[in-house]
Structure formats: C-alpha cells, structure tokens
Amino acid sequence: MLGPVRVRDGNPWHMSDAASGCRFGSGIERDEMGILLMDFEWTLFFQFMIIGLASGSLIALIALGYTLVYGIIELINFAHGEVFMMGAFFAATLVVVTGVTSDSSTGLIVSVLILTLLASMAFSGLLNAAIDKLAYSRLRKAPRLAPLIAAIGMSFILQNIAIYWKGPNPFTGPDLIPSEIRSYNVLQEWPLLRDWFADSTLRLRLIDLFVIGVTIPLLIILSWFVYRTRIGTAMRATAQDREAAALMGIDINRTIGVAFLLGGGLAGAAGMVALFYNNSGRFQMGFTYGLFAFTAAVLGGIGNLAGAVVGGFLIGLIWSYSDGFMGTFVSGWGSQWTNSVIFSILILVLVFRPSGLLGQEVADKV
Amino acid sequence: MSQTATLSPTGDSAVGTHATATKMLELRDVNTYYGHIHALKGITIDVNQGEIVTLIGSNGAGKSTTLKTISGLLAPRTGEVLLRGKRISGVPAHKVAAMRVAQSPEGRRVFPRMSVLENLQMGAFVHGKMDPDDLARVFDLFPRLKERINQKAGTMSGGEQQMLAIGRALMAKPDLLLLDEPSMGLAPILVEGIFSIVQDINKQGTTVLLVEQNALMALGIAQRGYVLQTGSILLTDNAQALLRNEMVRKAYLGEV
Numbered sequence: 001m002l003g004p005v006r007v008r009d010g011n012p013w014h015m016s017d018a019a020s021g022c023r024f025g026s027g028i029e030r031d032e033m034g035i036l037l038m039d040f041e042w043t044l045f046f047q048f049m050i051i052g053l054a055s056g057s058l059i060a061l062i063a064l065g066y067t068l069v070y071g072i073i074e075l076i077n078f079a080h081g082e083v084f085m086m087g088a089f090f091a092a093t094l095v096v097v098t099g100v101t102s103d104s105s106t107g108l109i110v111s112v113l114i115l116t117l118l119a120s121m122a123f124s125g126l127l128n129a130a131i132d133k134l135a136y137s138r139l140r141k142a143p144r145l146a147p148l149i150a151a152i153g154m155s156f157i158l159q160n161i162a163i164y165w166k167g168p169n170p171f172t173g174p175d176l177i178p179s180e181i182r183s184y185n186v187l188q189e190w191p192l193l194r195d196w197f198a199d200s201t202l203r204l205r206l207i208d209l210f211v212i213g214v215t216i217p218l219l220i221i222l223s224w225f226v227y228r229t230r231i232g233t234a235m236r237a238t239a240q241d242r243e244a245a246a247l248m249g250i251d252i253n254r255t256i257g258v259a260f261l262l263g264g265g266l267a268g269a270a271g272m273v274a275l276f277y278n279n280s281g282r283f284q285m286g287f288t289y290g291l292f293a294f295t296a297a298v299l300g301g302i303g304n305l306a307g308a309v310v311g312g313f314l315i316g317l318i319w320s321y322s323d324g325f326m327g328t329f330v331s332g333w334g335s336q337w338t339n340s341v342i343f344s345i346l347i348l349v350l351v352f353r354p355s356g357l358l359g360q361e362v363a364d365k366v
Numbered sequence: 367m368s369q370t371a372t373l374s375p376t377g378d379s380a381v382g383t384h385a386t387a388t389k390m391l392e393l394r395d396v397n398t399y400y401g402h403i404h405a406l407k408g409i410t411i412d413v414n415q416g417e418i419v420t421l422i423g424s425n426g427a428g429k430s431t432t433l434k435t436i437s438g439l440l441a442p443r444t445g446e447v448l449l450r451g452k453r454i455s456g457v458p459a460h461k462v463a464a465m466r467v468a469q470s471p472e473g474r475r476v477f478p479r480m481s482v483l484e485n486l487q488m489g490a491f492v493h494g495k496m497d498p499d500d501l502a503r504v505f506d507l508f509p510r511l512k513e514r515i516n517q518k519a520g521t522m523s524g525g526e527q528q529m530l531a532i533g534r535a536l537m538a539k540p541d542l543l544l545l546d547e548p549s550m551g552l553a554p555i556l557v558e559g560i561f562s563i564v565q566d567i568n569k570q571g572t573t574v575l576l577v578e579q580n581a582l583m584a585l586g587i588a589q590r591g592y593v594l595q596t597g598s599i600l601l602t603d604n605a606q607a608l609l610r611n612e613m614v615r616k617a618y619l620g621e622v
Contacts, residue, residue, distance in 0.1 A: 230494070233487070234491070241477055243475065244476070244477065245477075246458070247463055247468070248492070249460045249463035249538070
C-alpha cells in the first residue's frame, strides 16, 4: 500500500504556484510513481513540529516539577525555573572539570554525557530539596503569600549566584558533542530513512533525538515511581488529603521533601539537555523556560502529572510554530509574538477552563 | 466546674470498677489551642483496654479536637496524652499511627481519587504490605466495599465512604480505634449497621474511643461515656447511668 514511499519537496518545479500564496492542505500528493510530493509548507510544518516536540520535552520535564510540588503543598515554586538553570550551569562546569572534549573517544564522550545527566539530576534535586528545607518548610503554616514570596526571593538569589558563577552574558555550551554529530541528520543517514527522504530537506538531527530520548524514559520512570512504589503512593495520598495521609502513618514532611527532590531532579535533567540542545546557557534561561513550563502546568491542569506533560508538549509546539512557521502565512509574524500567543492561551484557559485541560475540579470535602 | 462536682459521685464509682484494668489511653489535664482559641480546657480521660468509651456532646464541644490531640494531628499546649503508659503528646501523627492507633476521621476523609482497594492499602501503610486476612475481614464486615473494589472513593455515597473510612482504619490492625462521628449523614438503618459492626470490632479485641452526636446510639454500645461541653468534661459515668441521667436525657437525647 505504501509503495515506493519517497518524500520530495522544495523542488522549484513543484513550487510553481507558491507565489500565489498558501496551498496548505492540498500540499501532499503522490505522483504516478507513488512518490510523496510534499510542498515546502508541509516540510516546514514537520520541521517545526520536530523543534516543538524537542522544546516541549524540556518544558514538560520542568512543568512536572511545578505540578508535583503544587499537588502536595499548593505552592507555585517560582524558583523552579532557576533550579533548572542551575542544572544546566552545573552540567557545563562538570564537563569542563572532567577534561573530556569533542576530540575524545566516542565511548568517553557518551560516558561523560550519562555521568553529567545523572549528576545534574542529583544536583538540582538536592538543591530543590535544600531550598524547601531552608525557606519553605518554615512557612508551612504561614499564609499562602509568604512561601510564594520566599520562592520569588529564592529565584533572585539563584540568579545572582548564577551571575557570580558564569557571568551575566550567554556562554557557549561545553565542547563535548562534535558538531558533525550534533547536526547529523538521521533522515539522510540512516538506511531506510535515507531512501524515503532522499529528496527532502526535512532535518531530524541526532540532538533532537537526544532530547526526546532522555525525556521519554524519564517520564516512564516517573509514572512508575508515582503509581507503583510505596513513596509514590504516599505522595499521591498526601496530595489528595494531607491530614488523612498523616493518619495512615505517612511522614508528610519527608513526602514533601521527596516531591521537591523529584521535581528538582527532572529540572536538572532538563537543564543538562537544554544546555546541549541550545549549545548555550545564560543565567536568565530559567526565567524563560520556567515561565513557559509554569504556563504548561496550568494549561494541563496544575497538580495533574499527565496534564503537565500534555501542556508541555502543547506549549513547545505553539512556541515553535509561532517562532518559525506562522511567518509563512502572516507576514511579519515571528518570535516577537510568541510570548503574546502563549500567555493569551494561558488567559483563555484560566477564563474558560480554570482547572486546566486535564485538571479535576477540587473534590468536595463533605 | 460546679456541675462536674455535683454530678461526679456516680462517675467515680464507675471509674472505680475499672481501676484494676490495664489503661490503654490516658489524657491528663490536656489543653489544646487553635491559635488563640482555647479548644480543650483541661480534659482528663481514661480508656481501658478492651472497652468502648464514647465522647458525647454538641457541635463545637471539642470532641473532634480531643481525637486529633490523641492521634497527633494537634499537639496539646499543656497536659499529656499517654498510650499504654507511654507519653505520645507532641509526637507527630505518622508516628502515633505506627503505634497501632487508627482513626476514622470526621468527614470520612477517604482518598477521593483512589479506588476502594487503594484506600484500604493506604490503611495498611504502616505495615508496609497489606494482610490478605485483614482485607477479607473488612470485606466480611462491609460486603458493599467488595462490590465496589475498583470504584474511585470520591464517587461513592456517604454511607459507602463511611464504611471505607472505618475499613481503612481497621487495615492498620489497630489496638485503639478512634471513630469520629461514624453516623454522620447516614440513613438510620445504616447507622444501626455501623454500630453493630463497631461492637463486633470491639469483641475481636480492639479498644474503641467513639465520638458521637447520636448519644443514644453511642451510649447503647459503650461501657462508659464522657460528656463534653465547650472544651471541658461536664460529667463521666458508665453508659447505662448516663442514659438514665436527666441532664443528659434533656440535652443530648432530645427529651423534654
């Protein structure tokens, strides 16, 4: 049925009527040989989908940290974006410390990547738990505004530590992954794909697969942890009714600590991956990603784990399409509109569906 | 205080009959506060091993506060709570739970987004793993729970949630079971069922401290009772004597 599937695009003779405007919709056809002819718009559509899914993975990982903590103590941890940023900074420093560079052997590079990932997770996890112990745990019984302001304060402290650490300017990611590997386009290199996408300009780089390849296993491990382990069960019970959970013998403070550790660990993984994906870092990176991830968590329904993942991917796709794709249809549309689009969506969700896409209404406590 | 003094002679004799029994729980001059509000004003209560003791009183008398002070959800400012002679006041709730004290809290407080089975598993959390015999026993007492084993607790009726809250407490194999208003919001026929089950649980060796607004039912199954009013113990006696007490009849049994 598939026949000799091949994708061809960007071919001038097939773009003949492109000048007349958008032909989106009739843009994928088969020729008499069964070869898929794809309009350039469609190629762009898929290209920005790849970018959106990669950014969405990162946002989802960060959004889970917001939602895990909110689910248990109803605190928006405004320092969470900075915990992500610190994970990236830690990864950048650690790679330099190991002395391994892109000239080293492949085995060594892969080992350092894995080590850096695990170490960044541990670093950000412990950092997040330490912030809770230091700042928020003392305010558990205070009015809600107090820990919220403490969180904003922690985020400023961490940003300033980051400026002290690596300066205020953007820095290039560590020289670890050789650039030919970074931009290695699997659609042109891997056997079967190479045949299908021979005439296509679509690019799926190894670095894109790296992002998704780190995220998906982490999501699976997290859901296993939350739904299958004793501590995960304790977390869910605590999120649903803290007092009742204490009566069951659950140590609430420890459970809250685990939620911070877990959320921080995911943010650390995202920080490490973002560093290599963007090949750059800056003390403000936590602000941008953090705000988008917070929006994702609210969009999905804050407190709901699946919601954070769905929201993360949605925001990633919207981000990517607004940055690069919408300009094809609306002249002058570019990344300068992305924030407006994302926050307009946030406002619409809050107005029409305040509990988010997957969030439940708060259950009545009779 | 003067009322306590005039009404207590019978109470003393009742306590006297249990003087040789092992004390499961003692509250000694307990004072508990919510912020500035003085909720418990010098409460002294004894519960002997194997008894059903009931705390009766109107809304806001401090019944639930007393249970929360025992289970560690609240810490008394002064006075002490002793479990089997060991001080537990100020010990956090999760550690009290590990000492075989289980509470079925006011308002049921089942985990709404967990299934019946998961709620019962939570009850056995202190033991790590659920004992199948305990599960069988709970299903024996409450066949309805077995029918709804996979239903989310939040979607069940009030009566079913009450059964689940009691069943969940039993999964902890408690020596001391604290029941807070098990009759609240239930149809009369269900109330009778619940109380006869409480008696069964007690006969199987669990000491019960029962908080109730339905004084008639509670005194019907209890050996002894305490009457609370605005944070103080108004009187205490054996259950039969309290049922005959004119003041109790007027104030709590709705007789004129």
